[in-house]
Amino acid sequence: MNFIIKEGNINDINEVVDAIKYLHDIIENKEWYAIGLADYDKILNKLNDKAIIVKALYKDDLAGFLIVERHINPNHELAEEIPKDELSLSIEMDNAGVLPKYRENHLQEHLILKAESIMKERDNSIKYSYATVHPDNLPSLKTLEKAGYKKYKEKLMYGGKIRYIMRKELV
8 A cells, every 4th residue: 555644734633533533433452542632623723833743645545644743731640751851842743543444554663754754844943752652552652663753751641541651752
């Protein structure tokens, strides 16, 4: 399969929201996938604050997506774990999903690498990228590790759900 990985825009929000809801519905362990961004206005607000959507397309089908935040909210529980001097230099891989029929094509890794590239191109002061993942979500954990992320901390987040905080120093 040949995929196109590119930046999305405001016109993609509804499709991404539908994908988030669908992926949450079908995942066996609901703790593995946070659905806090399954809302048009929340994603729109993030885009207005310099977040981006990166999407993978197969022909005209959405195969996968990634929402990346340029500004990690200082009041967000992730921000509490990031050294204060790194916060303004960091991005967050916030929500990613690959639709089932397109899995096993390394799309999540391609989305991450494309997002890092776009964000660094826009703001070369960015030095770090963070992501969170449930320790038992081995496909996502291995993808993050393959993309260069390392386990930074383990913490209860998102209402008491265990997460690894993953960190990557961007070059």
